[in-house]
Amino acid sequence: xxxxxxxxxxxxxxxxxxxxxxxxxxxxxxxxxxxxxxxxxxxxxxxxxxxxxxxxxxxxxxxxxxxxxxxxxxxxxxxxxxxxxxxxxxxxxxxxxxxxxxxxxxxxxxxxxxxxxxxx
Amino acid sequence: xxxxxxxxxxxxxxxxxxxxxxxxxxxxxxxxxxxxxxxxxxxxxxxxxxxxxxxxxxxxxxxxxxxxxxxxxxxxxxxxxxxxxxxxxxxxxxxxxxxxxxxxxxxxxx
Numbered sequence: 448x449x450x451x452x453x454x455x456x457x458x459x460x461x462x463x464x465x466x467x468x469x470x471x472x473x474x475x476x477x478x479x480x481x482x483x484x485x486x487x488x489x490x491x492x493x494x495x496x497x498x499x500x501x502x503x504x505x506x507x508x509x510x511x512x513x514x515x516x517x518x519x520x521x522x523x524x525x526x527x528x529x530x531x532x533x534x535x536x537x538x539x540x541x542x543x544x545x546x547x548x549x550x551x552x553x554x555x556x557x558x559x560x561x562x563x564x565x566x567x
Numbered sequence: 568x569x570x571x572x573x574x575x576x577x578x579x580x581x582x583x584x585x586x587x588x589x590x591x592x593x594x595x596x597x598x599x600x601x602x603x604x605x606x607x608x609x610x611x612x613x614x615x616x617x618x619x620x621x622x623x624x625x626x627x628x629x630x631x632x633x634x635x636x637x638x639x640x641x642x643x644x645x646x647x648x649x650x651x652x653x654x655x656x657x658x659x660x661x662x663x664x665x666x667x668x669x670x671x672x673x674x675x676x677x
Contacts, residue, residue, distance in 0.1 A: 480665070488670075489573075489655055489668050489669040489670045492665070492667075495664060554663065556613065556657070556665055560609075
């Protein structure tokens with residue numbers, strides 16, 4: 448079974464430029480997440496999709512970040528314009544839909560390799 | 568108050584010892600709890616999940632959950648240098664939303 452695919456793996460840009468990251472989840476996984484992980488910190492949820500609908504984007508800086516998941520499969524995260532503090536690893540993860548057992552979320556979160564962004 | 572709190576460490580233990588990693592969470596309705604391991608420069612990978620109070624063992628790993636105290640822990644027995652990594656605690660509550668702690672860096676000394 449193919450894992451979560453992300454690209455590019457590395458990106459270096461100057462502040463105020465734009466960048467886009469792509470993610471293809473595991474086949475059949477309805478739920479897709481974008482996390483931001485700054486060095487030395489835990490992953491911070493930016494946006495969560497279920498199929499092609501947004502479940503949670505409360506921590507997405509909407510003035511500069513946008514994300515879409517057309518057709519409920521792959522997803523793109525865009526930053527425009529980038530700031531120095533956006534330097535981080537952007538992790539995409541997916542989870543299978545029938546991950547509920549007896550009312551508990553038992554779905555494992557599978558991560559891609561991440562996209563490391565450096566803003567100069 | 569942070570939703571999921573962990574001591575950032577580093578926690579240093581000698582090879583063969585028991586490493587004890589702790590996590591507290593703020594949302595009382597949290598239902599599912601996970602421990603992920605993250606090697607430097609790599610993505611997190613799931614090592615344990617626990618859903619009910621008590622202990623759950625898997626090989627050298629034991630997860631412990633106390634919902635009344637809003638506390639979850641991970642014990643690693645017979646620690647090996649290969650266990651040196653950052654351990655992330657994650658919590659979900661009624662949705663598919665996974666909230667992660669900042670992680671505890673574990674160093675196992677040979």
